Structures are given as structure tokens and as C-alpha cells.
Amino acid sequence: AQSVTQPDIHITVSEGASLELRCNYSYGATPYLFWYVQSPGQGLQLLLKYFSGDTLVQGIKGFEAEFKRSQSSFNLRKPSVHWSDAAEYFCAVGAKAGGTSYGKLTFGQGTILTVHP
Amino acid sequence: DADVTQTPRNRITKTGKRIMLECSQTKGHDRMYWYRQDPGLGLQLIYYSFDVKDINKGEISDGYSVSRQAQAKFSLSLESAIPNQTALYFCATSGAGGPSDTQYFGPGTRLTVL
Numbered sequence: 726a727q728s729v730t731q732p733d734i735h736i737t738v739s740e741g742a743s744l745e746l747r748c749n750y751s752y753g754a755t756p757y758l759f760w761y762v763q764s765p766g767q768g769l770q771l772l773l774k775y776f777s778g779d780t781l782v783q784g785i786k787g788f789e790a791e792f793k794r795s796q797s798s799f800n801l802r803k804p805s806v807h808w809s810d811a812a813e814y815f816c817a818v819g820a821k822a823g824g825t826s827y828g829k830l831t832f833g834q835g836t837i838l839t840v841h842p
Numbered sequence: 843d844a845d846v847t848q849t850p851r852n853r854i855t856k857t858g859k860r861i862m863l864e865c866s867q868t869k870g871h872d873r874m875y876w877y878r879q880d881p882g883l884g885l886q887l888i889y890y891s892f893d894v895k896d897i898n899k900g901e902i903s904d905g906y907s908v909s910r911q912a913q914a915k916f917s918l919s920l921e922s923a924i925p926n927q928t929a930l931y932f933c934a935t936s937g938a939g940g941p942s943d944t945q946y947f948g949p950g951t952r953l954t955v956l
Contacts, residue, residue, distance in 0.1 A: 729884075734882070757941040757942045759944075761947075766949070767949060767950075768846070768932060768947035768948050768949045768950055769885075769932065769934075769947040770947070771944050771945075771946075774942065774944065776941070776942035815884060815885070819941040819942065819943075820941055829887070829941075830885075830887070830945060832884035832885040832886075833884050834882055834883060834884045835882075835884050
């Protein structure tokens with residue numbers, strides 16, 4: 726069964742600083758990887774996803790993530806954080822369930838990002 | 843208008859009461875999901891549905907039931923609510939493209955069981 730670990734429960738950065746949120750996954754085959762963001766009082770919004778091709782993936786809001794198979798990681802990065810990026814971030818891995826093509830999503834525990842002015 | 847809507851947005855109920863959470867979508871997707879979110883645990887899948895006639899249990903289905911009334915509507919019921927079902931509940935939808943398909947989430951329902 727697949728699993729996802731986000732080692733950092735809470736990260737605080739200053740506005741304008743760079744950001745890296747860590748995500749490690751466990752899955753026996755090529756994973757389908759996602760980063761979602763949840764702003765306060767909102768549902769989850771997709772930032773980016775990886776399922777094949779270039780291992781550096783660009784997403785919305787200036788975010789990018791790099792898939793590293795050797796490290797089983799899919800870390801999220803942003804070069805300069807804005808105050809509006811304060812939110813909770815979830816990494817997820819999708820995999821086929823049984824004989825179907827359904828993508829069962831397994832989520833990490835989430836990382837809360839606080840941005841100081 | 844939002845593509846995925848959930849009603850109610852907030853609900854306080856008492857132990858033993860029956861409660862229904864509703865989800866509607868205008869994305870035309872066949873697949874719909876119910877998750878619950880607890881602090882520090884991420885999201886856990888309760889039930890999912892491939893189409894109106896295909897409903898499947900997720901990781902934590904005990905104490906919950908669902909109904910897929912139409913392609914666009916998927917309801918979650920707690921037959922007899924208990925305090926440890928206090929959580930944030932999300933509905934999501936996706937197309938039928940497979941594991942790489944994006945899931946689109948509603949705004950959530952915050953349920954408190956006293």
C-alpha cells in the first residue's frame with residue numbers, strides 16, 4: 726500500500742524568503758504525485774502534479790516540485806514566498822486500485838505554512 | 843458559481859442524531875468521493891463512487907453510509923452520530939482518466955457532534 730510522509734508539521738518563513746516543503750512517498754511502481762493547498766476556510770486546490778516526463782514540474786502561483794525517484798521524494802519549492810501563501814499544504818500519491826484505473830489518493834499529514842512580514 | 847458545492851457548511855448536532863451532508867457538482871464528472879480531515883492526519887477516504895450504480899467503501903467507512911442520487915449528487919449520512927465523528931468533511935470529484943486525474947474539492951462541511 727502507498728503512503729506519504731510530510732516530515733514538517735509547521736514551517737515559518739519570512740515574506741520574500743525561499744520555501745521548500747518536503748514530501749516522501751512509498752509506492753512500488755511509478756507514482757502519480759500531487760501537491761494541494763488549503764487556505765483557511767477553503768477546500769483543497771491543486772498546485773501541481775507529476776505522472777510522467779520531466780521530473781521538474783511547474784504549478785500555479787509560482788510553485789514547482791521535483792520528483793526524485795532515488796530519494797522517493799517530491800518536494801515543493803517557491804523562490805520567494807508571499808504573505809498570501811500562508812496555508813496548509815498536502816502532498817498526495819495516486820495509484821491504481823486493484824484492476825481498475827481509479828486513482829486512489831493517499832494524503833500526507835499536511836504542513837502548515839506561516840509567513841511573517 | 844463553484845463547481846463543487848457542499849451543504850451545510852457548518853453543523854452542530856448531538857450524539858445519536860442522524861445527519862446528512864450533501865454534495866453537488868457541475869463539472870460533469872462521473873467519479874465522486876467523500877473524505878474526512880482531522881488535524882494532523884491529512885485526509886482519509888470514507889466512500890467513493892465511479893458512477894450512480896457503483897459505490898465503494900474507502901479506508902474509514904464504519905459509521906457512515908452514502909447515496910448517489912444522480913451523476914451530480916453524492917450524499918454522506920451518519921446514521922447515529924458520535925463525538926469522534928467531529929471533523930471537517932470534504933466532497934471531491936474527478937474524471938475517469940485514471941490515477942493522474944485531478945480531484946476537485948468542495949469547500950468542506952465542519953461537523954461537530956456533542
